Amino acid sequence: MEKYILDVCCGSRAWWKQKKNPNTIYMDIRKEEKGFIEGEKYKHVEVNPDIIGDYTNIPFPNNTFNLVVFDPPHLIKNSSGIISKRYGYLGNNWELQISKGFDECMRVLKDKGILIMKWADTNISPRKILPLLSQEMLIGTHTKKGVNNTYFWTFMKVKK
Secondary structure, eight states: OOOOEEETTOTTOTTOSSTTOTTEEEEESOOBOTTSSOSGGGTTOOBOOSEEOOTTSOSSOSSOEEEEEEOOOOOSSOOSSHHHHHHOOOOTTHHHHHHHHHHHHHHHEEEEEEEEEEEEOSSSOHHHHGGGOSSOOSEEEEEEETTEEEEEEEEEOOOO
């Protein structure tokens, strides 16, 4: 079966309603077994991608997918906290990671394909993220949950 969707930072697939969508390839840089985060609330959380890969070097040819989902880590530093354990962290070269990751997502998109990007302003304001992206946003919105805003941005790949 041909796959049409790629999630490049699937993590625990937290915002997926269909956690095993047959049209999707789930990718992440790591694999974690259930129970890797302590506590009753997290006992079923796992990171179980179809393929292990780095979103700054996506292991697929150009123009492969109709839809790419890009929800990179939102923290700069690793910590012992739940968020860092569950979603990962960017590190000191976060600007390059986000920029290169975005460009890689666009590379594997087919012409007129859609990229959905999710961002939470946990450590980094979207005002610092948006200039790093090589395409203009098509649609965007945000929600406030707890202390952070979560942004959902949509981009379309169009040949120039």
